[in-house]
Amino acid sequence: MAEPNFKNRTLYHGDNLKFLRGMNSETVALIATDPPFNKNRDFHATPDSLAAGAKFQDRWSWERDIHQDWVDQITDDYPRLMEAIESARFAHSDGMGAFMCFMAVRLLEMHRVLKPTGSIYLHFDSTASHYVKAVMDAIFGWRNFRNEIVWLYKTGGVSKRWFGRKHDTLLFYSKSSKYVFNPQKEKSYLSHKYGFSNIEIHQDKQGYFTMVTMRDVWDIPALRGNQPEATGFPTQKPLTLYERIIKASSNNDDMVLDPFCGCATTPVAAERLGRQWVGIDIWDKAHEVVVDRLKNEVGLFGEVHYDTELPTRTDDAQPAAPFLRVKQRHEPPGPKMSRAEMYAHLLEQHGARCQGCYRDFDDPRYLQLDHNVPRSDGGLNHISNRVLLCGPCNRLKSNIYTLSGLRRENKKLGYMSKDLL
Ligand SMILES: C[S@@+](CC[C@H](N)C(=O)[O-])C[C@H]1O[C@@H](n2cnc3c(N)ncnc32)[C@H](O)[C@@H]1O
Numbered sequence: 001m002a003e004p005n006f007k008n009r010t011l012y013h014g015d016n017l018k019f020l021r022g023m024n025s026e027t028v029a030l031i032a033t034d035p036p037f038n039k040n041r042d043f044h045a046t047p048d049s050l051a052a053g054a055k056f057q058d059r060w061s062w063e064r065d066i067h068q069d070w071v072d073q074i075t076d077d078y079p080r081l082m083e084a085i086e087s088a089r090f091a092h093s094d095g096m097g098a099f100m101c102f103m104a105v106r107l108l109e110m111h112r113v114l115k116p117t118g119s120i121y122l123h124f125d126s127t128a129s130h131y132v133k134a135v136m137d138a139i140f141g142w143r144n145f146r147n148e149i150v151w152l153y154k155t156g157g158v159s160k161r162w163f164g165r166k167h168d169t170l171l172f173y174s175k176s177s178k179y180v181f182n183p184q185k186e187k188s189y190l191s192h193k194y195g196f197s198n199i200e201i202h203q204d205k206q207g208y209f210t211m212v213t214m215r216d217v218w219d220i221p222a223l224r225g226n227q228p229e230a231t232g233f234p235t236q237k238p239l240t241l242y243e244r245i246i247k248a249s250s251n252n253d254d255m256v257l258d259p260f261c262g263c264a265t266t267p268v269a270a271e272r273l274g275r276q277w278v279g280i281d282i283w284d285k286a287h288e289v290v291v292d293r294l295k296n297e298v299g300l301f302g303e304v305h306y307d308t309e310l311p312t313r314t315d316d317a318q319p320a321a322p323f324l325r326v327k328q329r330h331e332p333p334g335p336k337m338s339r340a341e342m343y344a345h346l347l348e349q350h351g352a353r354c355q356g357c358y359r360d361f362d363d364p365r366y367l368q369l370d371h372n373v374p375r376s377d378g379g380l381n382h383i384s385n386r387v388l389l390c391g392p393c394n395r396l397k398s399n400i401y402t403l404s405g406l407r408r409e410n411k412k413l414g415y416m417s418k419d420l421l
Pocket residue numbers: 014015016017033034035036055056233235236237238259260261262263264265266280281282283
C-alpha cells in the first residue's frame with residue numbers, strides 16, 4: 001500500500017478533482033463530505049460573519065459544466081456508470097445529469113484514494129440523494145452499501161402543501177466487505193422506570209433511558225446562528241453530526257478527507273477526535289476560517305498547511321479500483337484521439353454503415369462509437385479497437401461479444417442486412 005503524498009492538516013484550495021487525481025491510491029481511511037446538492041440556487045454567507053463573502057453556485061448545466069474528457073472517461077471505462085448518469089438526466093433534467101457527471105468523476109477518484117478498509121459518507125437531501133445512490137452503486141458496488149442515514153432536524157420552514165421536509169440523507173458505503181466500524185450507542189427513552197429487570201436504566205432531565213446500539217435515524221439539532229461554532233457559512237453542518245461519523249468509521253490517527261470541506265466542519269471534528277485530516281475547497285477564504293476555527297474550537301495554532309499546488313503521485317499511478325478495474329492494458333504511444341475524432345475517422349473510412357449488421361444509415365447519428373474487444377476483456381480505447389455500431393447492435397454486443405461474435409449472433413438471429421446475404 002502506498003504512503004500518503006500529502007501531509008496531515010493540509011487544506012487544498014481549488015477544484016477538488018485535480019487534487020484528488022494527484023493523491024496516492026489507498027491512502028485515506030474515511031471520506032465524510034457534503035457536496036453541493038443541485039439546489040438550483042446560489043448560497044451566500046451571513047454578512048459580518050467569520051465566513052462573510054463566501055458563496056457558491058449550486059446550478060448545473062451539461063453544456064456549461066461538463067468536460068468532454070469526463071464523458072469520454074466514463075463512457076469508455078464505466079459504461080454502467082454512464083447509464084446511471086443518463087437516467088438522472090432523462091428522469092429529472094439536464095442539470096441533474098450534469099451534476100451526477102460532475103460527482104461521478106470525483107467519486108471515482110474518492111473510491112481510488114480510499115484504503116480497502118475505508119468508508120465514505122455522502123451528505124445530500126431528497127433533491128439528489130436517490131440519483132447519487134445509483135451512481136454510488138455503479139462505482140462502489142451495491143454490495144458495499146451500508147446505510148442510508150436520516151439526519152432529522154426541526155428547524156426551517158414548513159409548507160401547507162406537503163409534510164414538513166425535515167431531514168437530510170447520508171449515504172454510507174464501504175470500499176470492501178472488510179471495513180472499520182465501531183458500533184455506537186444512543187439513548188433510548190422509556191415511558192416508565194419499572195419492568196426492565198435485564199437492562200441498566202439511567203435518568204436525565206428528559207426521563208429514564210437505556211443505551212441501545214445506534215440506529216440509522218439521527219436526531220441532531222441543525223446549527224443555529226447564535227451557537228459558538230456557527231461561522232455564518234451558508235451550509236455549515238453541526239460538529240456533532242460529523243463527529244458521530246468519524247467515531248464510527250475511523251480509528252485514532254486515521255486520515256480523514258473532506259473534498260468539499262466548506263468552513264471545515266469535518267477537519268475540526270477530525271482534529272477534536274485525534275484523527276489526521278485533509279480538506280479541499282474551491283472557496284478562497286476557507287483557509288482563514290479553518291485556521292480560526294481550529295484555534296477557537298480545538299486550541300490548535302499555526303499548523304495548517306495551505307496549498308494550491310497539486311500533490312505529485314509517488315505510487316506509480318496505480319489505479320487501485322478493484323470493483324471496476326478493467327484488465328491491465330497499455331495504450332499505444334502517440335497523441336490520443338478524442339471520441340469525436342475517432343467517430344469522424346471511422347465515418348470517413350466506412351461511411352454511415354453499422355459494422356455489426358452492415359446496415360447503411362442516411363443519418364450518421366444512428367451510429368455509436370464502441371469497442372471491438374470489450375474494455376472488460378482488456379480492449380484498448382485506441383482507434384485500432386473502435387467500431388461504429390447502430391443502437392440495436394451496440395445493445396446486443398454490450399460487453400459480451402467481440403465484433404466477430406456480434407456478427408455471428410446477428411446472422412443467427414437474422415439481423416444482418418439483406419443486401420449482403
Ligand atoms: C455544502 S458546502 C459544505 C459545507 C461543509 N460541510 C461545512 O460544514 O461547512 C459545499 C462546499 O463545496 C465547495 N465546492 C463546490 N464545488 C467544489 C469543487 N469543485 N472543488 C472543491 N470545493 C467545491 C463549495 O465552495 C462549498 O464550500
